[in-house]
Amino acid sequence: MWAAAVFSDIMDEQGTKHRILMVSDFFFPNFGGVESHIYYLSQCLLKLGHKVVVMTHAYGNRSGVRYVTNGLKVYYVPWRPFLMQNTLPTLFLTFPIVRTIIVREKIYVVHGHQAFSTLCHEALMHARTMGYKVVFTDHSLYGFADAGSIHMNKVLQFTLADIDQAICVSHTSKENTVLRSGISPEKVFMVPNAVDTAMFTPSPKRLSCDEIVIVVISRLVYRKGADLLVEVIPEVCRLFPKVRFIVGGDGPKRVRLEEMREKFSLQDRVEMLGAVPHAQVRSVLISGHIFLNSSLTEAFCIAILEAASCGLLTVSTRVGGVPEVLPDDMIVLAEPAPGDMVRAAKKAIDMLPGIDPQIMHLRISYLRILGSKTVLPSYDHQLPTMAPFRIHTAFVLIHIQGIPQHFLWKLPVSEL
């Protein structure tokens, strides 16, 4: 019996429907992993019959109350972001609006997302002050040595001191969060992110291997290893004449990639697409054979999951939670150094003839949790990859409700 089915049965028997407030500085129309996670999690909760409200800050003219798919209510509170989409931290000035929203929507559980979100920290603090149940999900890894991380870790220790539960997206992320915040490990649960495999399907026609296309889709920033790409791409192009690159995404490091193209005369072998809307990501992915991820730090990396769902073999840096995402035959890992990345690219090119995109897609859709690999459990034939969201939610709600622990031991999950 799958975990979520059990939890769903338990909750149905009790008939308790919860009212949940998701809080984060990061939500649509801004696009990213955290935003998608909040949206899909909210949709799954709505499907289960719970009420979900999202609270974020205003984006440009988008201010006030909006209703999105399936009646998901979003409060775009008119607090302007001051740095990297984060609301100005005022400690107490957000209390009136947080309290007003919680009271008028009759919220029971407040779920904050992302350690870097100031609105999340303030909302969690105010909610806990008022005695509401509070859950926090951490989506990223952070350091311990630089000034920004030291300050954020101090804030995290303060915020997470009294929360009910925390969720991390990988074992590495859990270890990182526990060490940074000092929270008890028993309070932290690991639930991996999921991908909607119905959206990310491989091309019906298998691509020819006469020309090998390597796809890179990421924000072109330091953190995502754009500087590594500048070193790797020319070397791979030199060693493998039949390889070409498609680079999607935008950011401050795009200039360096453009300069690299000019310097090595790779205009016909490196195609720069610029920012790719999420709806078009699949069409870019299915035009390639290999997906290259050069991130310097990742808690989970949903991008490689999307690429694997589209049938691409992945080459990635061995950082953070990336080794936990895919089985060894779907990913080639390398150290975040140009030489090792080039070796991994060579290995991936050699593996390509044995890769069937359709089989890879099916495996992603129906993978189980095995050993230390946290891949996606699936139980619902209609929404196989939404299972982690339901488990995510179920863990949160059930532990808050205080359902006896013995139910959890009957379930075939690797870690609770």
Next chain:
Amino acid sequence: MGQQEHGISDGLYTYKHHHDGGADIHVIFVKKSKFRVLLSYIGTMFLLVTVCCALLSKDSLCLGSLWSISFASIIAKCLRCGPVKKESLVIMPTFGVQLEQHFWSGRVHRKFVPIGKILKPVLNEHVTPVSCYWSLALLLREEYELMLVFKNLNPPVKMLVPIWKALCAFVDSNTLSDSALPQST
């Protein structure tokens, strides 16, 4: 001739609804208690004293005195009684609606909106940096902005809902009567 009125009351506002000579009248009163009047006088006195102390003191105006005057202004504004005594909405069948504001000084401000200009009445959720509240507004034809029915008062949604329903019924009945008219050839 007036008909029996019925209403809803909460801490600050009272809603009353009655019919008079064919018109449907919805009124929201502001309760003015002696305690609130006393608080408004205290706030005003506090502001006056702060300003006088700042101006008459031997020291020149500094940041501290400016801050104290600003703080006293905020306190006085929060404690003051609003100038509006009641706001009403008069629905006149086949003509339109009239929005009225009655002030404590006796002044009355009226605005008539013909029925043809009203597209739809809406209950709108306003979100400010510190609060969130409901308001009743009119969507007008060929106008970009909404027209608030109650400009100065913030009555609770339980008082706005019956007014909104009455407005919807009024607008819908006018739409139906327009569509029932024979088409000219």
